[in-house]
Amino acid sequence: MHQNFQLKDLSPVHYFLGIELLRTSSSLLLHQSKYTEELLTRAGMAESKTAPTPMAVHPPSTSDSRLFDNPTLYRSIVGGLPYLVVTRPDIQYAVNRVSQSMHAPTEQNFQALKRILRYLKGSLRRGLLFTKGNLEFSVYSDSDWANDKDDRRSTTGYLMFLGPNLISWCTKKQTRVSRSSTEAEYRAMAAGVAEAMWLYDITDALGLPVFRPKICGDNESTICVTKNPVLHDRMKHIGSDYHFVREQVMVGTMSTHHVPSSEQLADILTKPFPPAAFHYLATKLPLVSVDQLEGG
Known part of the structure; x- marks a missing residue:
């Protein structure tokens, strides 16, 4: 490429477009901890409690809930989540669900959105791992x-x-x-x-x-x-x-x-799960914490 274009080697990348890269001798971890923190701060949930999963196993119906009084805030926060899915496929299904209510969000929709943010707060430094194979x-x-x-x-x-x-x-x-x-x-x-x-x-x-x-x-x-x-x-x-x-x-x-259904990894993209089953599927993707690699 250098023979055809003017290029400059800036050394191995560590941060690009909100995505952080952590390298080890045998793996590469992509995560968006900084981007997630900024999103939580914008939503006013930087100090919120955490949640074990991004979605309740039996979410309440939104059809009977009254409309949320600040739809602009709802759309702003939801609009920032798809880019986070680039390294967090574990929230893909939950983000898909809250995105379906952008036109007229209800109070229950906003509670579901806050659940995603609380889950992200508790798994802030998790990312997608790549290894040789x-x-x-x-x-x-x-x-x-x-x-x-x-x-x-x-x-x-x-x-x-x-x-x-x-x-x-x-x-x-x-x-x-x-x-x-x-x-x-x-x-x-x-x-x-x-x-x-x-x-x-x-x-x-x-x-x-x-x-x-x-x-x-x-x-x-x-x-x-x-x-x-x-x-x-x-x-x-x-x-x-x-x-x-x-x-x-x-x-x-x-x-x-x-x-077998127990090993159907795509299940995590089609329905909510209780914490134990959800985290089992997430580790199979594999999603791991930055602390696990730095500690190793």
Whole structure:
């Protein structure tokens, strides 16, 4: 690059666009402690109590709650959270939920937002860890069927790993109501497959010796549909997703595998969990504290 552009080596980066980098001999940790502190201060919660998770397991309904009297504050704080998700996929689902109420936030929505901030206060120095490993793509896709009590739409979630490292993730409400859990899971898998194909093409163009993507799901019916054309009649109403995924499996571009629900890492992107289960999934991403690396 130096032969074609005027460049200057400023030594290894330690801070860039609000993201801090901590290097060790075998790993790299990306975290946003300073950015998180600034966000907490702006929200007036720098001295708040902490919360064990970013979302209650059974959040109260927001439909009966009165409108929040300062929607500008709500939108300002929520608007600062998506950038934090760059290194904190553990708050992705909770941020997705509070972002759906930007147009008319209620008191309950604001309480849910404060819960996220209290969780961040207690996990201020946590970040995303990268270590050396193989170049195998693994995609975990999942869906929480009809989990929105207002419109009964499902939530898609997927995580993509390159070797041991998490490189892409997504939480998104599905655009249509799914008539079964299999359908909802299949839509989520199709989204994960599309992302995997895009990243696989990029790495292939760069000449990296990557392995074909492996798609992991915990719904046995969904896995069966990707391999068994006999079930085609049951999936006609989602034909485009059905044919897209099956085509990739048939030509050998990728393979699908069943994983037990306890090891479905994408669950953290589709539903709230109690503290023990939540932190188990978070460590699998892996999310670790700066103090763990500095202490080690």
